[in-house]
Every structure is written in C-alpha cells, then in structure tokens.
Amino acid sequence: MKLHELLERLNNLKQMPRTGWLLCNVPLTDVEDVAQHTFDVAAITLLLADELERRGKKLDRERALSMAIVHDWAEASVGDFPYTALKHLGPAGTKKSIEERALEEILNKLPNRIKYLALWREYSEKRTIEAKLVHAADYLSMLVQALKYRERGNRSKELDELWHAVHKDIKIYEKELPSVMALIKELDERYSALP
C-alpha cells in the first residue's frame, strides 16, 4: 500500500461509527466515529502524560502519543465490533488476532510498518506504563462522551451500564494513575447532577 492509499484508508475512520453508542440508542446521525474518538484519546493522553510528569512520574511521551494515534487504525479495515459481538467471535484473543492481521494488511509494504505494529501490540498487551496510560485515556474518553449523550437526553439503561462498566475497567489503573481518579470523580458529579 502506498502512503496515499494509507491516508485514504485512515480517512475512512471518519466514517466508522463507534458501535457501542448505537447499542445505547444513540441515533446513527449522532454517533461518535473512530476518528473523533482517536482525537479524544490522543488529547487526553497528552494531558495526562504531562500531569503525571508534573507529579514526578517518568514516561516516554512520544511513544504514548504515537500509540494513542495508532491504537484504532485496524478499524479502518474491520470496523468497530459491537461489544455484544465479542462473546460470539470465538476463543479469547480472537478480536486481537483479527485486528492484528488487519493492521498488518493496511500497513503492508510501508517502510515503517514494524514500528506501528509494535506500538499496537504494546497497546493491546497493557503492560507498559505508556500502554496503561492510553487505555486510561480511552476509558476517560468514553466517560466524557457518555456524559455528553446523557446531557442530550439519552436515558437508556445500556448507557448507564456502560458508564458503570467503564468505571470497573478503569479501576485497575487507580494506583499508577492517580490523576485519572480525580478526573473520574469530577465526571461522576456531573453525571449524577443530570435529571
């Protein structure tokens, strides 16, 4: 794939809906897309990384930012699987290997492909502090977006369930990423203040 083909392919992420919201009864014309979501994750990663450094935590910001930017590129080929699909995909790890194959195809022949694949793998393994940070940013982005949908009127129980599920998922980062927890507390206040 030539570079211009990759750019056109990534442009498709502006069209790919984040299907979780559709299952929360968000109208198709108001659904967040993967490009918008990636913007969010990258911006939050940047803000949190700087916040962590201010508190004396060391991390490789360049790698964290690159990982945020790359983390959903595979969806240009396979789309965003609805969460209700996950249990039907097959054995644990199937989603990961589908996306990995898709990313490999998209990056095919790109001179720096190894680097992007490595970033994506690091992200999906959730072991380094940079990968954890981007996952936390990913969850925070969901909370902010859920709050926006709730503010627009959405009262589906699925949105409520997603809100609480994200809280559980993000909990494992609590110790390493204290500023995340402060932020969640603020968002909780906003969410529960809505009628």
Add this chain to the structure above:
Amino acid sequence: MKLHELLERLNNLKQMPRTGWLLCNVPLTDVEDVAQHTFDVAAITLLLADELERRGKKLDRERALSMAIVHDWAEASVGDFPYTALKHLGPAGTKKSIEERALEEILNKLPNRIKYLALWREYSEKRTIEAKLVHAADYLSMLVQALKYRERGNRSKELDELWHAVHKDIKIYEKELPSVMALIKELDERYSALP
C-alpha cells in the same frame, strides 16, 4: 429474551450501517441501514417469487418471505462486518458461525426460536430454491442501491468494483432465475447511462 426485548433489539437494525457503502466513500449520514436493506430484500423476494410462479416455477413463498425478513437479524448483535474484514476473521465459515451464535443468543427462550434458526441456516446454505431466491434478491437490492449512490454523484472505484463483484456473485442463479437476469440488464443500462 422476552418478545418486547427482541423487538427492541431488532429496532437496532435501523441504526446498523451497511458498512460496504462506507468503504465506497458514501457519507455516514447517507448510509443504508440493515432495516432498510431488509425491507428491500423482502420486497424484491415477493416480486421475484410471484414472477417465478407466473412462469410456472413452484416455490414456498411463505418460507422465502420469512427467510428474507430473518436473514440479517444476527446483525442486531454483531453488526455488519465490512467486507474488508472477512479475510481477517479466520478460517472459512467463521463469519457464519459467529452469526449463528449471535442469532441463537438473540432468540434465546423464544418459543419459536428453532424455526427462525432453521430459516437462517437454510438461507446461509444457499441450497433450496427459496434460499437462492433470497440471495438473488439480496444482490439485486445492492445493485439498486449502488445505482442510487452513483446517481447521487459517487464515483469511487470501490463502488464500481462492488457493482462488478455483485454481477459475478449473482451469475450462478442465472439458469434457475431467468427474470433476475432481465432485471440486471435493465439496471446495467441505467448505470452506464450515468456520466
């Protein structure tokens, strides 16, 4: 799942985009959804079935119509996989087994679930004349929709490729479903008359 839950779940098909069009650069706000598509397939199945009977072909119209209505219900859970995803899903038959599991879950506890599963399986096995008819209707629906997008201005090479790919897929029904072929010829004329 209670009946009202199933109805709410099927309502989600009005939100699920047909991802093939997105890959053809159709805007997300103009993408056909699975409910609209199913309407098309059901209507075309009805028209073709009557046409075939007029020509002396016997078929079980009730089963054909039911199959058309049911054929994409699994997508309420797993969405519509982009065609670029198919080769990454795993061994041949993976998509089918994902959708089958999803359909089983959606229909879970419904008294008549066996019937709908059987219809879906018949559809995906493409062996009976009714299943072939619904597949032909599915392809025809894609041609009509592709023509509409082209008429709205779309000139992506992906739309053109899809147009030709559908012609190849539908060819196997040529002998058994002669009225399909006449219809395709008419659509070809419309398509090539566009600038």
Add this chain to the structure above:
Amino acid sequence: MKLHELLERLNNLKQMPRTGWLLCNVPLTDVEDVAQHTFDVAAITLLLADELERRGKKLDRERALSMAIVHDWAEASVGDFPYTALKHLGPAGTKKSIEERALEEILNKLPNRIKYLALWREYSEKRTIEAKLVHAADYLSMLVQALKYRERGNRSKELDELWHAVHKDIKIYEKELPSVMALIKELDERYSALP
C-alpha cells in the same frame, strides 16, 4: 412501469420520513423512514403470526407477510400524510382512495399488479384476521419506536399523546390477538420506567 423502475421507486421509501415523528419534535435527521417501518411491521407480523399459530389460531402466513411488505408502497408516490393533515383531506375515505390511485399507478403494467392491489385493499379494509394482524403489527411498531424516541430524551406532549392514541387504536384487536396485549403490557412498563 418496468420492474427495475418499480424497484427504484420502492427504494424511495428509504427517503420518505414517517411524518408523525416530526410532529412529535423528533429531528429530521433522526426520523424513521417508511422502509425501516415496513421492516418492523414485517418482522412483527412474522413473530406474531407464529405466536398465534402456537396458540392454535389458523391464519395464512404468506398472505399476512405479503400484506405487511406491501402495505405502504403507495407512499413511494404520495408520501406519508402527517396525521394533522387527515382532517383536511376531505370526506372520510379520501386518504384511502388517494393511496389506491397512487398504488395503481406505481404498479401499472406489472403482470402481478392485481395481486398487490388486492393485498393492499384487504389491508385497508381491516376485516380478515391477516389484515388485523398486520394492523396490530403496525401499531406495535409505533410503540417500540416511540419508546426508543422517549429513551433518546424526547418529552413532547405529542409523543405522549401518540403513545396513548395507539393504545386506543389497538384495543379492538384485544380479543382476537391476545399475545399483542401481553406485549403492550411489557412495553408500558418500559415506557413508564423512563424519567
């Protein structure tokens, strides 16, 4: 009208808004269209027909499904009259005769036109059990969709009035279609649980 022309015409139903929702202050970009609605009615007809047979009721499922698929084809030509328009159309029966003429024109020269016209007439006369079933499915589809809009935040008094009006309209089928009543009760619970 050739068959491909009919298919293109029916494709327009994907564009025709169900105007009742617009009067309930649903945004134009989130309005259900006639094709989506017809999908719903056909799916509900199928589910209810099987449910009734399970309870020992006899009916011609093929005719019921065909009727569901055909019941709004006239709207490809005349659109969906807003309910506020009905009283201004003229003497009782005017809407019916407008739609009948429109359907005749759309089906013009189609070999099987008589069959579709007959199905449509049967539907609008509401006398056979199949016609009643499709009307019940039509009303149920409205309730499910109204619930979805309410869940998305809509609190217009028009939506509330529509909700109650549909209950009244569906009441006449109570005796003949007992499973409809059970379903409505479930939907009522969902509706009143929303804030």
Add this chain to the structure above:
Amino acid sequence: MKLHELLERLNNLKQMPRTGWLLCNVPLTDVEDVAQHTFDVAAITLLLADELERRGKKLDRERALSMAIVHDWAEASVGDFPYTALKHLGPAGTKKSIEERALEEILNKLPNRIKYLALWREYSEKRTIEAKLVHAADYLSMLVQALKYRERGNRSKELDELWHAVHKDIKIYEKELPSVMALIKELDERYSALP
C-alpha cells in the same frame, strides 16, 4: 391557538422536507426544508421587488414580503405533497382547498387571521403583480437549489426534468418580470457548465 402555539407550529417547518428533492434522489439528510425554502423566497422577493422598482415598476413591497413569508405556513400541518401525489389528490383545486383548510385551522382564533388567509389566497390565485413576483421567487429558489444539488453530484433524470419544468412554469412571468429572465439566463450558464 395561542401565539406561542403558532410559533411552535411554524417551527415545525424546519423539519418538513421539500419532498420534490427526495424524488430527485437527494438524501434525506441533505434535503432542503420548508423553513429554509421560505427564507430563500423572502430574500429573492425582496431583491426582485427592489430591482423592479428601480426599473420603474410599482408594487406593494410590504404585501409581497408578507406573502412570501406566509406562503407555505399550511405545510406545518399538511406537509409538502410530493409532486407525484398531485394527480392522485382528486379534482383540480383539491390541493388548494386542503391547504386553505389547514391554514384556517393553524390560524384559528388569531386576531389577525383574516389578513394571513387573504395573503395566502392572493398568492394562490396568482393574479396580482405581488403574487406573481412571489411565484417567480419561488421558482427561482428552486433553480438555485437544483443547481446546488447538481454541483454536489446529483445526476438524476428527475433533477434534470425538474430543472426544465421550472423553466416552463416561470415563462409566463417573462414579460412582466424582465429581471427574472436575466437571472435565469445566468443560472442556465452555471448549470450547463457542470460536467
């Protein structure tokens, strides 16, 4: 109807699609609505009225502007009939009497209702110079909008037919409204320069 009810009712015109464009295969999410159209007609009426006065033609600008603003209010109740519906509505004049009854209902009890009804009647009778001017503005607004749709890619034969039909309709104003003709010539050049 209290004044605030009338304002809320007129707000619905922002939701009412101009159905002619839908029949030209314009996507529902890109269709002009009646409020946007009325803005156009009022602006063009203002510009043409001043142009005519500059050429020495006398007319009552206040009445022309009021007529432009009021001319589609009935559509808040009855919507915009697709042009394919017109021949099915009944004897000539049926559309007019439907809209007149609808307007009467909307304006019901408004102290100045007589004035608005009179303006609407004057418009639909096309006899005064002011009424002719607003009709010309209405047609011109269609040409400008059709040009925009064509520029966005639309190549439906229906759009082309509408373009030519409007030319015929506007021809009767040629003598009385010479600046309209100059304008049409400019628009024709723009339209035919598009591929």
Add this chain to the structure above:
Amino acid sequence: MKLHELLERLNNLKQMPRTGWLLCNVPLTDVEDVAQHTFDVAAITLLLADELERRGKKLDRERALSMAIVHDWAEASVGDFPYTALKHLGPAGTKKSIEERALEEILNKLPNRIKYLALWREYSEKRTIEAKLVHAADYLSMLVQALKYRERGNRSKELDELWHAVHKDIKIYEKELPSVMALIKELDERYSALP
C-alpha cells in the same frame, strides 16, 4: 457580484450552523442553520408587527420585514461567531465592523446595495421601533428553538443559561412591545413544565 452569485451565496446560509446551539451540546446534525433562523425571525416580525398595529402602535412594516430578512446576510461570508468567541474578537464593536465589511463585499456592485446596508445598520443600532421589533423577534426565535431542544431531551446547563440570558436581553423592549412579554410568559410556562 452578479445577482445569481448573491443568490448562491445566500443559499450558503442553509449550511451555516447557529453555533450557540452547538455550545449547548446540540448535535451538529440537529443544529438550526441561519436560513431557518431567518425564516423564524421574519415570521415573528410579521406577527408582532400586526399585533402592535392592532394595539394602535404605528410602524413601517415593510422596513421591519426587510430588516428581518437581511439581518444575518453577512454570515454567508463570516459565519455565526460562537458567543464564546465574542470577548476574544477585540474592542467593543469589532463584530459589528467585521460583519459590515463582509456585507459590503457580498453586496458589491448590486444596484440597491445602499438600501440593504442601511437596513443592516439600522438593525445593529437598535434605535428605531422597527429595529427593536426585529431584535425582539430574534430573541423570541431563540426561546422557541431552545424550548424545542429542551423538549428533545437537552439538559445542558448552557441551554439553561442561554434561556435566562435571552430573558435579560429582551427585557429592555418590555415597555415598547407589550405583546412580547405576554408571549414570553407563555413560553416560560411551557419550558418549566418539562421535566
């Protein structure tokens, strides 16, 4: 600029979002545009003008209507500045002079340009009764639209703040335009009846 160029330019107002609503968390696909807004302002100006005359107030209705139609033409060139932008634009009066220059450019060479510029200046100076009336109509249009968004589910604090801010802005017209106050009271009742 030739007349057809001006008409094409004004057509852009159908595309220009009223940015205040976006800041209230209204989805981009549901945002009011400047053309829709202008329709509202023109219709309300007409209704209020007639109401005032009925109460014995003299005013030049033609000038008021023309002003309503023209008041946002500059936005075809500069767009609608978000209210959060205003304090950053520079010294008081900057917005006015930006829009004035833009309007001059748009109207460039139009024979009647002086008239439209004069109308726009009169509007922005808020001194004549006609200018005050159009400003009151502009504020009322915002209240009706805010009510519609709230009815669709929006519960952002920004919408609430806008609602109250508009009340303060409109207060200065209380004495001169008594029917405005009656209308606001009715709208307040509607707004506070929503959950």
Add this chain to the structure above:
Amino acid sequence: MKLHELLERLNNLKQMPRTGWLLCNVPLTDVEDVAQHTFDVAAITLLLADELERRGKKLDRERALSMAIVHDWAEASVGDFPYTALKHLGPAGTKKSIEERALEEILNKLPNRIKYLALWREYSEKRTIEAKLVHAADYLSMLVQALKYRERGNRSKELDELWHAVHKDIKIYEKELPSVMALIKELDERYSALP
C-alpha cells in the same frame, strides 16, 4: 477551568464544522469536523515524521505530535473562521491574536498551560522543522479530504480552487520535506482521474 471542563470543552471540537467545506457546497451533514481533522493531522504528522527520520532528517517527534494534537484547540471557543471571513477580521495577525486569547482562556489555571500555549505559538510561527511538518500535514489532510468530497460527486469551483490554493501553500515546504511532494503527486493523479 478544571481538567474535566477542558475535556468537555475539547469534546465540542467534534461538533465544530470545518467551514471551508461548507463554502465548497459540501452538505452540513457531511462536513468534516475539527476533531476528525485533528486526528488526520496527528496521524499524518506521525507518518511523515517517521518517513523523514528514515531519510536521515532529525526532529523532535514528541513536540511535533503534541503540536498536531493542540493546533486547533482554540476553535473549541472561537470556531473555525470561514476563509471568506479572514479579510474582514482586521489587520494581519488578528486571527492569530483572537485564537491566542481564546486558547489562554480555555487553558486558564491548568498547571501545564504554558506548555500548550508555547506549542500553539510555535505552530503558528511556522519556523521550526516541527511546526513546518505539522503545517504540511494540515495541508495534506485537506487534500485527502478534498479528494474524498470530489469522489462523492462534488464539482464546485470552490473545491477546485481550494485544491489549487493548497498546492501553492504547501510549495514552500518542498525542499525540506521531500516525501510530502511525492505524496502530493500521488494525490494529484487520483484527483485528475476522477471524471
């Protein structure tokens, strides 16, 4: 401004249309927003930075990526000025100082605000290789998006003019960023192959 307020504010960028496309007659429901655009710019910056390093060019990738992410944050407050507005804003540099004040307000009290302001200033001064790279990515993002719109059917002369204007703007980076030029050549081929 607390961190959660900043995140909610940045979420608004998903709603802010890139107004240049609206002036090219792209429908409002299909317009790119600032968040989508920023995703593009960040991804292209990453790809180009790696490409340049591969060719032996040294640059600070972390700073380039951060700059890409931050470069349009001010638009959460002031929106995206239409390019037709620029000449009316006042003396050269006015846009820059408006955006700078807006960014300062948005970042108000954030501990790391100085860093983001510095990044934004570096970007707008276009002097460092990192700033030039992000500008080149910004222009490339416009070319890819313009190509997409053209492929969807858009044939406005404004789109064509924008295409050529971007070529001129990007020319100054030709020497320092050779891989940009190769990319543009590929995009040109794609663009001119469209009918």
